[in-house]
Amino acid sequence: MEKAYTDWIEYLKQKIKSAQLKASIAVNEELLRLYWDIGKSIVEKQEAFAWGSKIVEQMAKDLKRELPDTHGFSRTNLFAMRKFYSFYKHQDMVQPTNEQIKNTDIRENIQLVHQAGGQLPADSILCKIPWRHHVAIMSKCSTLTEAIFYIQHTIHNNWSRNVLEIQLESNLIERQGKAQNNFELTLPKPQSNLAQETLKDPYKFDFLTLETNVQELDLERNLTENITQFLLELGKGFAFVGRQYPLQVGNKERRLDLLFYHIKMHCYVVIDIKMGEFEPEHAGKMNYYLSAIDNLLKTEKENPSIGIILCKSKDSLDVEYTLQDMNKPMGISEFTFSELPKTIRQNMPTVEELENELSRL
The missing domain is CATH 3.40.1350.10 (Trna Endonuclease; Chain: A, domain 1)
Known part of the structure; x- marks a missing residue:
């Protein structure tokens, strides 16, 4: 009975960990799609009404007042959401295959698909890394080629944000x-x-x-x-x-x-x-x-x-x-x-x- 019980607990532990991981991935995907939609909305409103950057500062104040217990909508983060959408809006990326990631020059092996309405699809590689990783990449990369390189390497190597920042600082792509x-x-x-x-x-x-x-x-x-x-x-x-x-x-x-x-x-x-x-x-x-x-x-x-x-x-x-x-x-x-x-x-x-x-x- 003792071994049967131990095996059962180990089985439950693995099930719980697996469920927690799936839940965190799902949460990350939804968060990134929300940030994409907010960034898209900011860009569209600024273009439609010729609003300048001060509208983002006003947004931050109003959202903080309306949602005092909700975090992640500071002026800095809202500008990052706008950049997130603007940077990738013409290139909706789907998850690459393992062979593409392992390829010598992965920058030449990016699958791009057009998504109607400019929505961020759930299978996009953009949804496979956390938001703070995206912020680090956008702060250092000026081209889509560079950004994709670091996104794919982050996925393949399971880099933490600290490791990613080291690779960005050391200009790994070059x-x-x-x-x-x-x-x-x-x-x-x-x-x-x-x-x-x-x-x-x-x-x-x-x-x-x-x-x-x-x-x-x-x-x-x-x-x-x-x-x-x-x-x-x-x-x-x-x-x-x-x-x-x-x-x-x-x-x-x-x-x-x-x-x-x-x-x-x-x-x-x-x-x-x-x-x-x-x-x-x-x-x-x-x-x-x-x-x-x-x-x-x-x-x-x-x-x-x-x-x-x-x-x-x-x-x-x-x-x-x-x-x-x-x-x-x-x-x-x-x-x-x-x-x-x-x-x-x-x-x-x-x-x-x-x-x-x-x-x-």
């Missing part, structure tokens, strides 16, 4: 899939598309505050100490395996800067960090690492390992020539990080000064 690589030549089509989309240029490590003369080992250590933010910047699907990961090749031990496993691509990802400018020999070293990983760690069921070389700077033509005949899949990206403010750096003791102080103890 960085994703932009790194130079040879994936199309070295990987089968489905994996090459996903690998291409996964890679960014540049990577932004603005969650770190480092000195300008930071060394590679220092950067590795700081990245792994801030692994949550690092994984967020790398993107969905990366699982951390190790830092300075040892590989026994013959009688010699080689160490990889950073080793990850990508769950969706089913492959190992080696990251090599270079604090200076990219040099062709860096790719030769990465080629060696990937051969070793494929022989020592990769199983028959897994895809070829991928290399990512992160460097402080690179010459595009240099990278192009380097990758041209390279037979292992790799990409080369720049990275940026927050440097210590000049005033702080000037007041920080040098290594020599610290050593002198320590020698006196």
Whole structure:
């Protein structure tokens, strides 16, 4: 009886959670359709009666007086509703398929349908994310292409508003899939598309505050100490395996800067960090690492390992020539990080000064 009862409670718990989730989704859809209708009404009234922006301020005051216990109709929010309708009014979007979301360039795979009367349909992708997400997107995106990119990624990755704002601030749309690589030549089509989309240029490590003369080992250590933010910047699907990961090749031990496993691509990802400018020999070293990983760690069921070389700077033509005949899949990206403010750096003791102080103890 005890197990039967426990199983029953677990079943009820899942049913309740499922019902709560469905209810919250339904509430969100109705709220967004209401905000759409209010925004549409504001636009139409302003056009019909040549009313200016002050009418929105008056609306906010009157609605607050008429509905004192109802929230969400402030001047700022009403202007946001107007923008919500104006921004999307000629493009009523329906929910995309999973394949469209996963496509390398999802901006070219948007299904658009015309809805009579300018109503927001329940199956629109606009109804699939919360209102505050929309406010964040509208505040940063100037085109429909940008907005759709972030809406679809929010749906696919289940981003919270905080994560969405980080992606907006870091200008993800301009960085994703932009790194130079040879994936199309070295990987089968489905994996090459996903690998291409996964890679960014540049990577932004603005969650770190480092000195300008930071060394590679220092950067590795700081990245792994801030692994949550690092994984967020790398993107969905990366699982951390190790830092300075040892590989026994013959009688010699080689160490990889950073080793990850990508769950969706089913492959190992080696990251090599270079604090200076990219040099062709860096790719030769990465080629060696990937051969070793494929022989020592990769199983028959897994895809070829991928290399990512992160460097402080690179010459595009240099990278192009380097990758041209390279037979292992790799990409080369720049990275940026927050440097210590000049005033702080000037007041920080040098290594020599610290050593002198320590020698006196």
